[in-house]
Structure formats: C-alpha cells, structure tokens
Amino acid sequence: MDESVGGIMFLAIKEILHNKTRYLLVVFTVFLISYLVFFLTSLAVGLARENRTAVDQWQAKSAVISSYSNKSLTVSTIPKEKYQSYTDDKNIAELGQMTVVSQLKDSDKKINTNIFGVDWNSFISPKLIEGRLPKNNKEVVIDNSLENDSFKMNSRVKINGSSNYFKVVGITKNNSFFAVPVIFTNMDVFRTLKYGSDKVENISGLVVKNNQKIKKAGLTQISIKDLINHIPGYNAQVLVFSFMIVAMIIITFLIISIFMYIITIQKISLYGVMRAQGIRTGRIVESLFYQIFILTILGSVLALVLIAATQLFLPKTVPFYSNWLAYGVLTLAIVVMALMGGLISIRRVVKIDPLSAIEGE
Amino acid sequence: MHLVEMNNVNRQYGSGRTLFEALHPTDFVLDRGEFIGLTGPSGSGKTTFLTILGLLQSPTQGQILVNGQDVTKMSDSEKTDLRFNKFGFVLQASNLIPFLTVNEQFKLVNKFSHSRRKKINPKELLDILDLKDVADKYPNNLSGGERQRAAIARALYNNPDIILADEPTASLDSKRAEQVVELLAQIAHNSQKAVIMITHDTRLLSATDHVYEMRDGYLRQQD
Ligand SMILES: Nc1ncnc2c1ncn2[C@@H]1O[C@H](COP(=O)(O)OP(=O)(O)OP(=O)(O)O)[C@@H](O)[C@H]1O
Ligand SMILES: [Mg+2]
Numbered sequence: 133m134d135e136s137v138g139g140i141m142f143l144a145i146k147e148i149l150h151n152k153t154r155y156l157l158v159v160f161t162v163f164l165i166s167y168l169v170f171f172l173t174s175l176a177v178g179l180a181r182e183n184r185t186a187v188d189q190w191q192a193k194s195a196v197i198s199s200y201s202n203k204s205l206t207v208s209t210i211p212k213e214k215y216q217s218y219t220d221d222k223n224i225a226e227l228g229q230m231t232v233v234s235q236l237k238d239s240d241k242k243i244n245t246n247i248f249g250v251d252w253n254s255f256i257s258p259k260l261i262e263g264r265l266p267k268n269n270k271e272v273v274i275d276n277s278l279e280n281d282s283f284k285m286n287s288r289v290k291i292n293g294s295s296n297y298f299k300v301v302g303i304t305k306n307n308s309f310f311a312v313p314v315i316f317t318n319m320d321v322f323r324t325l326k327y328g329s330d331k332v333e334n335i336s337g338l339v340v341k342n343n344q345k346i347k348k349a350g351l352t353q354i355s356i357k358d359l360i361n362h363i364p365g366y367n368a369q370v371l372v373f374s375f376m377i378v379a380m381i382i383i384t385f386l387i388i389s390i391f392m393y394i395i396t397i398q399k400i401s402l403y404g405v406m407r408a409q410g411i412r413t414g415r416i417v418e419s420l421f422y423q424i425f426i427l428t429i430l431g432s433v434l435a436l437v438l439i440a441a442t443q444l445f446l447p448k449t450v451p452f453y454s455n456w457l458a459y460g461v462l463t464l465a466i467v468v469m470a471l472m473g474g475l476i477s478i479r480r481v482v483k484i485d486p487l488s489a490i491e492g493e
Numbered sequence: 494m495h496l497v498e499m500n501n502v503n504r505q506y507g508s509g510r511t512l513f514e515a516l517h518p519t520d521f522v523l524d525r526g527e528f529i530g531l532t533g534p535s536g537s538g539k540t541t542f543l544t545i546l547g548l549l550q551s552p553t554q555g556q557i558l559v560n561g562q563d564v565t566k567m568s569d570s571e572k573t574d575l576r577f578n579k580f581g582f583v584l585q586a587s588n589l590i591p592f593l594t595v596n597e598q599f600k601l602v603n604k605f606s607h608s609r610r611k612k613i614n615p616k617e618l619l620d621i622l623d624l625k626d627v628a629d630k631y632p633n634n635l636s637g638g639e640r641q642r643a644a645i646a647r648a649l650y651n652n653p654d655i656i657l658a659d660e661p662t663a664s665l666d667s668k669r670a671e672q673v674v675e676l677l678a679q680i681a682h683n684s685q686k687a688v689i690m691i692t693h694d695t696r697l698l699s700a701t702d703h704v705y706e707m708r709d710g711y712l713r714q715q716d
Contacts, residue, residue, distance in 0.1 A: 139604030150592030150631070405588045408549055409647075410577020411605060412570055486576075487550045 140415055144422040155427060158391050162384065162431025162470065163438075169380045169462055170439045176373030177458065178451035182311040183369075184360045186248065186275075189307060190225075190256050195359050196338040199352045203362040205229055205337055206310075212333040214350055223341040225254035228322035230336070234315065236281075237288040237297055243281050246314045247291070248307075249322025249335070256339050258316045263302035269320050273302035275313040280449050291315070292325060310363045311451070377462070384428075384466050388473030392424060396477040403481060404488030417481055421474050428470040432463045494561045496654060496687050497523040497546060502555030504541050515541045517710045518555065523655070528681035529689045530698040533707030539691045540585065540659055542712060546689070547580050547657045548572045577605065581648030583658040588644055589632040595619070596628045598647045611652060618646045621676060623669075637664035645673060649680065656680065658690045662697060674700045 148155045181188075196215075197208035206229060218224045228249025233242045250256050252265045258273050263285055266272060274283055283289070288297035298317075307314040320330040327334060340346065346353050354362075361367055403416055436459060446452050504516040515538045523529070523546075533539050545552050548564060557564045559575060567575070582588055589598055599615045606612075619625045622642040632640055641664050648656055658677065662670035674690070678700045681688040690701065698704050704715040
C-alpha cells in the first residue's frame with residue numbers, strides 16, 4: 133500500500149518538475165488569488181476592528197440606550213431621571229458619545245473624531261499607554277491613532293471650533309468607533325460640547341458589564357453585538373467584504389478546474405500509455421489530486437509569505453489587521469476548492485482508453 | 494492449459510453502412526516458450542489482433558482466456574492489473590512516459606508493483622540493449638532507435654509472461670534488429686515466456702518458432 137503512495141507522489145512530482153513553466157503558471161495564479169483573498173480579509177478585519185475597538189475595550193455584556201434611537205448609540209439621549217437610579221452600580225457606566233471635528237492649535241487640518249464622555253473612575257475609563265488621566269475640564273485623553281495626524285502629549289486641541297483649547301494629558305490605544313478615533317473627556321466637557329451646558333445632565337447610554345437586566349420605559353437594552361451591528365455602515369461593509377472573499381474562493385475553484393481540465397486533455401495520450409502499462413485509473417486520479425494539492429499549497433504559502441511582508445511595509449494608516457487563524461481557514465478553503473476543481477477532470481481520466489497509447493504522440 | 498486462448502474472437506469498427514470487420518472470427522492459442530512472428534500488409538488487422546490479445550481493447554464477440562481465466566468477464570481494473578503483471582508491450586508509437594528518464598521508467602514499475610515477482614536486473618537489461626549511456630535521458634532526448642530499445646527494456650523489466658511487440662525493430666539498423674530479435678527468442682525459450690512480434694521484415698522471421706500471416710482480417714498460420 134505504502135509503495136503505491138510513493139508511486140503516486142513520484143509520478144506527480146516528476147511531472148511537475150518536467151513541465152515547470154506550465155505548473156508554475158498554476159502556482160502563480162493560485163498565489164495571486166490567495167494573496168488577494170488574504171489582503172481583502174486583512175482589510176476587512178482591520179476596518180471592522182476600527183469600527184468597534186472602543187466598544188471591545190469595555191468588555192461589557194450589553195448597553196442601554198433610548199428606545200427611539202433604533203439601536204444606534206449615536207442618536208441616543210437619556211435624560212437624568214431615566215438613568216439616575218443606576219449611577220451607584222459599579223457594573224453600570226454612563227457614556228456620552230458625539231461626533232466632533234478636532235483641530236490642532238496652529239493647524240488648518242480638521243479631523244473627524246469621537247468624543248466619549250466618561251467618569252474617570254468607571255470601568256469604561258480608557259487604559260493609558262502614556263500620561264495620566266485628566267484632572268479638570270481643560271484636559272483630555274486621545275487615541276494613539278491620532279498621532280498619525282501629529283497629535284501628541286501636551287498638544288493643544290480645538291474641538292468643534294471651541295474658543296478655548298484642550299490639552300492632551302494621556303494617550304490610549306485601540307480606541308476607535310465607526311473607524312474614527314476617540315477623544316476621552318469627562319462628562320462635563322461632553323455635556324458642554326453636545327448640549328451647550330454642563331447643567332443638562334443627559335448621557336448617550338449606559339454600558340452594562342454583567343448580565344443584569346434593565347427594564348425602564350423609554351430605555352432599550354441591547355447586546356454589545358447588536359450595538360456593533362448598528363454602527364452606521366458596519367454591516368454593509370462586512371457584507372461587501374465577505375461577498376468579495378467568497379467570490380475569490382469560488383474563482384479559485386473555477387480557475388483550477390479549467391487549468392486542470394486543459395492539462396488533463398493535453399495528457400490523454402500519456403494517460404493512455406500509463407493505462408496500457410497497467411497503471412490503474414485510480415492511481416492516475418490520485419496523482420492528479422496530489423498535484424493540485426502540491427500546487428495550491430505552494431501558491432498559498434507564497435501568498436502567506438508576501439502577506440507577512442506586506443504587513444511590515446504597509447503604512448500605519450491602512451487598516452490592515454493580520455489574523456493568522458483566518459488565513460489558515462482561508463488556505464484550507466482554497467485548497468478544498470482547488471481539489472473540487474479537479475473533480476471535473478476525473479470524468480475525462482476515467483474515460484481514457486488504454487488503446488489511445490498506440491495512437492501515438 | 495494454454496497461456497492465452499482466443500475462441501471465435503472478432504472485432505468490428507463502425508456501424509450500419511460503415512460497419513467494417515477489422516478482425517474476422519479467429520481462434521488462436523499461445524503457449525509458454527513460444528516465439529511467434531506475425532506479418533501481413535499494412536491495414537490488415539495485425540495491431541488490432543495484438544491489442545485485443547493484450548487486453549488493450551475488447552473484442553466485439555468471442556472469448557479470451559488468460560491462464561484459463563475468462564478475461565471478457567473481468568472488470569476494467571482487473572484487466573488493468575492483469576496487464577501490469579502479465580503483459581509487456583512494445584508498441585508502434587513510443588510507450589514511454591515522457592517525464593521519466595529511462596531509469597525512472599523502471600523505478601515507476603517498482604513503485605507500483607505489489608507482487609514479489611523477480612524483476613530483471615536493470616543493469617543487465619540496459620547492457621544488452623546498449624542503453625547504458627542514455628539511462629538518465631528523457632524519452633524526447635533519445636534517438637528513434639534508442640527510444641525503441643528503451644521501450645523494449647521497459648516491457649521486459651517487469652518480467653512479464655507475455656511480450657507483445659508491434660514492429661519493435663522498425664527504427665533499428667539491421668544488426669541491432671537481429672540482436673533484439675535474438676533477445677526476444679532467448680526470453681521466450683529460456684525463461685518460458687511467450688512472445689508475439691509483428692514485423693514486415695521477413696528476414697527476422699527465421700528466429701521465430703511459428704509465423705502467422707494476417708490478410709484482410711483473417712489470421713492464418715504459415716508453417
Ligand atoms: N479505431 C478504429 N476505428 C475504425 N477503424 C479502425 C480503427 N483502428 C483500426 N481500424 C482499421 O482496422 C484496420 C486494421 O488496422 P490495424 O491497425 O490493425 O492494421 P495493421 O495490420 O496493424 O497495419 P500496419 O501494418 O499499418 O500497422 C485498418 O483498416 C484500420 O483502418
Ligand atoms: Mg499496426
């Protein structure tokens with residue numbers, strides 16, 4: 133038994149080596165497709181992450197927002213009388229969210245940012261990688277992705293054209309919401325920016341860390357997953373990327389089946405010789421699949437190498453996130469699709485007449 | 494028991510108005526130790542006869558027994574295995590695998606062979622057929638004669654019971670042709686094999702035990 137496996141490998145590899153250009157073309161095609169699949173996946177994951185990293189930081193179970201907001205945090209407002217009974221609970225944190233335009237002092241460049249108004253003692257207070265938490269209404273914490281726009285420690289920032297400047301005293305990381313970096317402020321600053329005064333004690337929503345259920349007229353509790361899915365554009369984006377990736381994998385199937393079919397047709401008299409010599413059809417089919425396996429593995433491994441290199445050289449601003457588990461699964465999908473592409477050639481191989489050997493080259 | 498026995502075997506091509514009987518109903522037996530020569534004009538049905546005997550194609554009607562086993566009742570893969578183990582072909586067109594060197598053609602046989610059957614020593618084979626210098630070449634880098642000899646070596650290597658050779662000496666010079674025929678005769682006589690050789694060269698027929706002639710699909714023994 134072992135010996136025939138050796139024979140199949142021998143046949144498959146010797147043939148590939150003897151027809152290098154032909155098979156290199158197959159490897160190259162698989163390589164290109166795999167690379168595109170991996171690249172798209174990395175972008176998809178990267179972009180998806182940028183939509184939600186700030187939410188992921190909470191490590192919470194659910195959020196409570198106003199019922200009219202249609203599950204969208206960005207349009208939710210909760211007045212004080214609706215949330216004040218929860219303020220003492222350590223597992224529930226108040227959050228203020230708004231979208232703003234920020235501008236560095238002495239710069240004309242306007243940058244879209246989020247404001248997250250938080251209580252610095254709550255569990256949604258940002259984890260700092262540099263600096264300290266703000267001590268007054270003139271200090272803020274920024275996400276480090278803003279460093280790409282020259283924001284840094286001690287920068288002075290104007291928000292929504294405010295007359296006074298805020299000073300950056302702390303930096304956090306992995307905090308962006310619908311692909312826009314977050315600036316953390318205290319609740320007073322948030323309320324002044326959003327409602328014009330810190331006397332309007334509204335918040336955008338409550339973040340709930342544990343499994344407790346909250347029922348109150350006018351409030352809706354939604355899971356964090358639901359909250360993310362209702363980030364504007366998030367679902368459409370994920371869908372478009374998934375569609376492209378699936379399409380690419382189906383293209384692998386088509387291309388490999390066409391390639392292998394053409395190669396098989398070109399080899400019919402050769403297969404005739406093998407059949408005449410007494411090599412079973414099953415062996416020939418196994419050798420064909422072994423070839424497809426080698427060629428696709430080779431192509432996708434090369435693509436993985438290039439992806440690793442891409443990751444090193446890509447500018448930081450590109451939302452590229454490599455996920456090796458996903459690459460593994462995708463490689464498997466590509467190999468499976470390629471092997472399925474070989475199925476179409478089987479019909480041809482099975483029909484091969486050993487007599488075709490004497491019809492000559 | 495005969496090595497091969499054909500009873501009332503025929504082969505037709507086409508159908509209706511284009512129906513054409515390339516081999517008329519034929520009885521034939523082949524025994525161990527026999528070296529048979531087969532001649533006849535081009536298109537008379539020699540190759541058709543040989544490929545039916547070698548299980549490369551099925552007859553339209555009739556029965557073929559190999560070692561007493563009815564081949565016409567066998568499945569395709571059973572016939573393939575029988576071909577691998579019992580038959581060696583030297584075909585008109587090259588029957589070498591293009592991406593394997595002469596040596597590797599033998600290696601492939603080793604890899605697919607299950608039986609403990611003794612192989613012919615490949616060195617000896619290459620020596621007799623004067624292929625030592627080209628053992629590591631690919632078929633398309635061999636001359637016509639070298640390719641023919643390599644095909645003979647490949648057919649003999651598995652030590653088959655029946656060797657079927659379709660004009661094995663076609664592209665050889667007369668001295669080499671005689672050597673090859675001599676070798677086939679030795680194999681038939683010394684190791685109790687059966688050899689059938691198609692040839693147009695009547696001088697080579699003197700080395701054979703029996704000569705058959707094919708004419709318009711009819712097989713006749715000449716002596
Ligand atoms: N697949 C086929 N379909 C139709 N006719 C065929 C087929 N194979 C062979 N024939 C015909 O059968 C006849 C016998 O052919 P065959 O190849 O057996 O001749 P041959 O004696 O070997 O000739 P040669 O000496 O030229 O090799 C020929 O007339 C040929 O045209
Ligand atoms: Mg012929």
